[in-house]
Amino acid sequence: MRITIAAVGRLRAGPEAELVTDYLTRFDRSGRPLGLGPARVAEVDDRKGGGMAGEAPLLRSAMPQGAALWVLDERGRTVDSPDFADRIARLRDDGTRDLCLMIGGADGLDPSLRQEADFALSFGKMVWPHMLVRVMVAEQLYRAASILAGAPYHRA
Template identity: 40%
Template structure:
């Protein structure tokens, strides 16, 4: 399954870009990152068999295991592409939220879109490592 990050804003060079690169290099699944301007720009068309996930502070909070299970179920169910959308400062319109398959949040705090992208990259690495049985994730261990 293709993991496709669609993000508003250019990440450029900096610590957030380094984190995204570091974690996405570890992900063994097919992946793609599309950057759009803060306003305008064309969102890449969704292929048949894709799912769209919006990252939004008002979304569902999922544990890393729940996130991994979601991706694993979609992959095993024949989903070809999981599209992770990170909005600009004003977030998403009600129509965009309604059209998404899932809206998730990384906690109740508001995160800058560059940090959200780095956090998403880490969670994608964590989820795929959980699915692969890699020891990176240590939920419930002390």
């Protein structure tokens, strides 16, 4: 199952970009034998003055056709890492070919995208910078693959 992280804004070279690249590389290596991956980031430009409504069609166009859609939203459901891994495994086992994890811009996601989502995921009650959320998603994907493979990365 291929994974797309569709995100508003361009991640400049720096520590966040390095972490995303590192975790997605690890995910690709550990996920391939499990039928997971590759993972990629699809960046869309934030629309100055367009806000969430202007970003929504750009995010939709970055999503692979027929993909399951999970949105990252502070109003979403909080799950632990084993549950996150289990949800990914169920999608894969049900024959889902693509999963899109969508991250909005500074103002979040357009309500229409939240309504279209198959699942809304929250990393807690706190609001996180959207650039940092990319790192967190990439790390959780790697952690999920590690959990599913029985590797010692995740210490439960």
